[in-house]
Amino acid sequence: MDNHIDIQISPNELSVDGCYNYTLDNTCGGNNLFVGTVRNNNKGEDITHLEFESYVPMAIKVLKTIGQESIQKFNVQKVSIHHRIGRVDLKGIAVIISVSSKHRKEAFQACEYIIDELKSRAPIWKKEFLKKGSYWVNARP
C-alpha cells in the first residue's frame, strides 16, 4: 500500500501539479484535490503571514498512517499529502491533498477524512502573525 502513498513535508513552495500527478492512475476516473491556502483574516484579526513548524519524522509517519486509513476506509487508489513548513505568505499554499479513485464519491470522502485527521493528529504547528504580535494557533483557550 505504501507505494500508493506520497508524503512530503517541505520548506519549499508546494506544487499542485506534483501532488496531483502522483495520484493520476489509469484505473481512476475521480480525482479530488484539496488546496489549503493562507487567508488574510482569522477571528477578526488581520493576518500578515503564517509560519509552520513540524516534528518532521513523526509527521511523516502520522500522515502515512492517515493515508493508509483512507485507502482502507474508502477503497481509493492513490493518496498524496504535501505540507509546507516555514513562512507562508497570503495566498501561499500550506497543504495539498490529492486522492484518486474509480469514482468521485470515495475520492471526496477520503480527501475530507485526510484533512480532518491531519488537523487533529499530525505534529505540525502554525503561528499566525498579525499586524501587532503573533500567536500559536490552538495553543491556548
Next chain:
Amino acid sequence: MKVLCFGIAKEIIGSSEIQIGGEHINTVSELKSWIHHTYPEFNSLNSCMIAVNQEYAEDSQSLSNGDEIAIIPPVAGG
C-alpha cells in the same frame, strides 16, 4: 534523557531540546508532571502530549534510555 520541544513548547522552554537527568522520571505521566512543575506556563495550554519514538504515548507508558521523547503541544496543521 533528551526531550525535543516544538512550537509553543520550544518558546516556553527557550530551547529546541532539554536534557533531564537525575529526576527519577520513569513514565510519561512523571515526565508531564516534571514539565508542568518546572515550567508552570504549560498549565495555560489547551493540552500537552508526549511522543515516544515518534508515536503518541499514554500516561502510563514507561520511558527507557535511548527513547526519542518529544513534547507535543496542541497541533494546528493545515
